[in-house]
Amino acid sequence: MATDRCIGAAMCAMTAPEVFTQDDDGVVRLLPGGAERAGDPRVREAARACPVQAITLHGRVGS
Secondary structure (H helix, E strand, O other), rough: OOOOOOOOOOOHHHHOOOOEEEOOOOOOOEOOOHHHHHOOOOHHHHHHOOOOOOOOOOOOOOO
């Protein structure tokens, strides 16, 4: 996740709260273990919903 691009819209945190969280500064962060959930449909939707495309999925995302 490109935190330098994050504008704090929190679409990802609302879509996949078990993977993303928003810190006190409004920047969204990946929770521990979140990277292993890249194949989860909610994570893919969170990436699509990001208004600045700050989320990039790697690995097997088609599972």
